[in-house]
Amino acid sequence: MKEQNYRVQQLSKKELLTVYRTIAPAHFPEDELKPVFSVKFLLRRKAYMGLGIFDEIDTLLGYGLFLTVPGMDTVLLDYYAILEPYRSLGIGSIFLQEMKDFFADYRGIFIETEDPDSAQNEEDRTLRNRRNDFYYRNGVRPTEMACALFGVPLNILFLETTPKAETVKQKSPESEVVKFESPEADSLRNALEALYRFMFPFGVYSRHVEWL
Numbered sequence: 001m002k003e004q005n006y007r008v009q010q011l012s013k014k015e016l017l018t019v020y021r022t023i024a025p026a027h028f029p030e031d032e033l034k035p036v037f038s039v040k041f042l043l044r045r046k047a048y049m050g051l052g053i054f055d056e057i058d059t060l061l062g063y064g065l066f067l068t069v070p071g072m073d074t075v076l077l078d079y080y081a082i083l084e085p086y087r088s089l090g091i092g093s094i095f096l097q098e099m100k101d102f103f104a105d106y107r108g109i110f111i112e113t114e115d116p117d118s119a120q121n122e123e124d125r126t127l128r129n130r131r132n133d134f135y136y137r138n139g140v141r142p143t144e145m146a147c148a149l150f151g152v153p154l155n156i157l158f159l160e161t162t163p164k165a166e167t168v169k170q171k172s173p174e175s176e177v178v179k180f181e182s183p184e185a186d187s188l189r190n191a192l193e194a195l196y197r198f199m200f201p202f203g204v205y206s207r208h209v210e211w212l
Contacts, residue, residue: 004055006091008098011050011063013043019050019063020079027081031150046070047198048078051102053095061086062095066109069198073107074191076199080111096138100161108160110192111140115153132157145189146212153212158188 011019020039042048050065062082068075077099082092103109113132119125135157136142145156189211196209 006061006094006098007054007056008051008095008102009054010102011052015052016043016048016050016065019052019060020065023060023063023083024065024079024081028079042067042199051095051099053082053091053098061091064095064099067195067199069195072191072194074110074188074195075103075106076110076192076195077112092134093138096135096140096159100139100159103161106161107191108158108162110195111135111157111159112149112154113157115146115155118153135159143188145192148210148212150208156188156192 017036017039020033021036024033039048047067047069048065049068050063052060053062054060060083063079064077065079066075067078082095099109113135114128116125116128116132119128132155138159140157140159143156143158147154147156193211197205200209
């Protein structure tokens, strides 16, 4: 069987907006999608970008959309999906490693996942745990942070791309927890908070971002 070759490249602004308008609604609930004008606003401020993974005939297989605030050394993976026909083929793992390479000049990538303990039922809990396990298998680690965005409890994971601080590795049931020694004990929290404050207007942040 012929080995498939994949290509990851940055999406143009037009391609990103097309993906956001026409493809993302099939993968994310309506209340998780920002208004299109918010995405355009971030694009104008050079604080938003997208990556796509394509096959040899330029078919889009998956996408990742990122908050990339100028001057910051971390980014936030805002939306990430592999299109349905191409799931369970290992493409998600390949894409995640390509993201790591693409952002090699950054400290790392924040990833939000829904807290399994707040799942509505066992099926939902299983799905959330499976999603977390995917990230753990691919080098993403849990942090000690958690927050609720618009009432949804989230666990915060972190994919280090170019480690710039020594870490204390503590075993957890799932993986190793990212915990930075002093004087950088709060560096991850400060970095993520700065990203959220950039993304959300002050009134929205104060009402809908709760650190747990």
